[in-house]
Amino acid sequence: MRTFHDAKAMAKSLRERLAAKDIALNHSECLELVAAEFGFDNWNMLAARIDGSGAVQFTHCAPIIRIFDTVKAKEFYLDFLGFTRDWDDAGEWENPARSAPLYSSVSRAGQHLHLTEHHGDASPGGNAFITMHGIREFHAELIEKQYRYNKPGLETVDWGLMVTVSDPFGNKLRFCEYKAAVAKRLGLE
DSSP states (O other): OOOGGGHHHHHHHHHHHHHHTTOOOOHHHHHHHHHHHTTOSSHHHHHHHSTTSSSOOOOOOOOEEEOSOHHHHIIIIIIITOOEEEEESSSOTTOTTOSSOOEEEEEETTEEEEEEOSTTTOOTTOEEEEEOSOHHHHHHHHHHTTOTTOOOOOEEETTEEEEEEEOTTSOEEEEEEEOHHHHHHTTOO
8 A cells, every 4th residue: 555655656646547537637636636635735735744855854762761770670671561672782681790881772563762771861750652553452461461560550631542651760651542533633644
């Protein structure tokens, strides 16, 4: 299936198919029709969303989270939340003889978090707001694990559903699934 990134190719294909049926529309008119199909008011609004348009576009954000104990961090982030360790700069997490504080990347389903023991990288007590799909399944998975330090609820909020967990270091992670109308308004569909 094509996405809005293929809008110009879609407009060209539409124009050719219509021409084959003796319906004459110019390229601009076809671009406007394609934009409307993706829920945009006009071609200019769609064009602003397409990669390669020259506009600034952010592609990823990895919250940096302060930790103090790698054993507790592993138990919480890997075992409880189900993230996987991608890399770290200080060797194995479980190595108590390592000479440097840990800085590590963990990820799950495309979401990356950076965990750090380095003083000054982040402050304990931080919050991360993480948008996702499948929050009901995620919540059920967390409850099923029966992690003794966290029994998160599934909260209905104005913008959708949210599961908030607190890590052993005073940080909060707020996992949110937007309502369809909110996701559409934010262009996240």
